Amino acid sequence: MAEPAKGQTLPFPDIDPIAFAIGPFAIRWYALAYLFGVILGAAYGYLLLRNARLWAEGRPPFKAEDIWDFAFWAMLSIVIGGRLGYVLFYNLGYYLENPAQIVNTLDGGMSYHGGMVGLILAVVVFTRVRGGNWLSGLDLIAAVGTIGLLLGRLANFINAELYGAPTDLPWGVVFPTDPLQVPRHPSQLYEAALEGLVLFLVIRFVTHIALGLRRPGLVAGIFGIGYSLARIAVEFVRLPDQQIGYLYGGWLTMGMLLSLPMLLIGVGLVVYAATRREPLLRRPEALS
Structure with missing residues (x-):
């Protein structure tokens, strides 16, 4: 294993994973990333929903003011889906033996793919209850979801978790949680x-320049393709979860495996949206 090369690594910022504490209660940067990801995403979503010209027939999936109600749904669905996804896909054997630990999120066990499934279910139900197009609802969360991804991956970096394989590149980072203390790929920053x-x-280009929100499902498909390709690419230099390792004794990781269905669904949505007949854009007054 390569030894750290002096003068050829980036210093790890000495940031406490705990943002602040009030008595015995500690608030971590990771929790704040979830919170602000939802808040900022909802604020950006509000602006998108208000802009009727962006949407098919001038009609967004639901009213702009309803985004704050959905933000509550989103937070619950991300946390519940993310936790259940981690339990099922990454450490099922352990949690079957220790079921009480399933609700203990202090160990940091969250799955992005599980959180995404939970969020998709939430937006489909929420949009249908309000009489909107659920594909446009998926487009909405695709447009705002990158904000949460950016903040979440930065929080992973602060926590010195989910780092990459050893590297001799000049931007390698020696993480304080690494028992080998060798320069590694800052894979969290790659993903961010x-x-x-x-x-x-x-x-943003697709929604505002190409007016892609007028074709329900297109933006969601582009998100699925873009996220999956980025995740699969980074997985080549990111260490797999220790309890799983590489699958089938090779280079395949659970992150790659879970991204493949998302990639295929994304391609399907883009093909569907691009080939269906585009409806005429109605006047914005249709929202009233």
């Missing part, structure tokens, strides 16, 4: 850049 910033800019 690709899944968060780059994907946000791509989707």
Whole structure:
């Protein structure tokens, strides 16, 4: 195993994973990332919903003011789905032996794919209850979801978790939680850049320049493709979960495996949205 090369690594920022504490209660950056991801996502979603010209027939999936009600649904669905996804996909044997630990989220066990499934179910139900197009609802969360991804991956970096394989590249980072203390790929920052910033800019172009929200399902499909490709690419330099390792004795990881269905669904949504007949855009007064 390579030894750390002096002068050729980036210093790890000495940031306490606990943002602040009030008596015995500690608030972690990871929890704040979830909270502000939902708040900022809801604020951006509000602006999208208000802009009737972006949507098919001038009709968003639900009224702009309803986004704050949905934010509560979103927070619950992400936490519940993320936790159940981690239990089922990443450490089922342990939790079957210790069922009381399933609700103990202090161990940090959360699955992005599980959280995404929970969020999809929440937006489909919420949108249908309000009489909107559920595909447009998926487009909405795809447009705002990159904000939460960016903040979440930055929180992973602060927690010194989910880091990458050893590297001799000049931007390698020695993480304080690494028992080997060797420079590693800051894979959390790779994901923050690709899944968060780059994907946000791509989707922003699609929603506001190409007017992709007028084709329900298109933005959601682009998100699925973009996230999956970014995640699979980073998985090549990101260490797999210790309790799982590489699957089938090779290079395949659980993150790659869970991203493949998302990739296929994304392609299907893009094909469907691009080939269906685009409805005429009605006047914005249709919202009243």
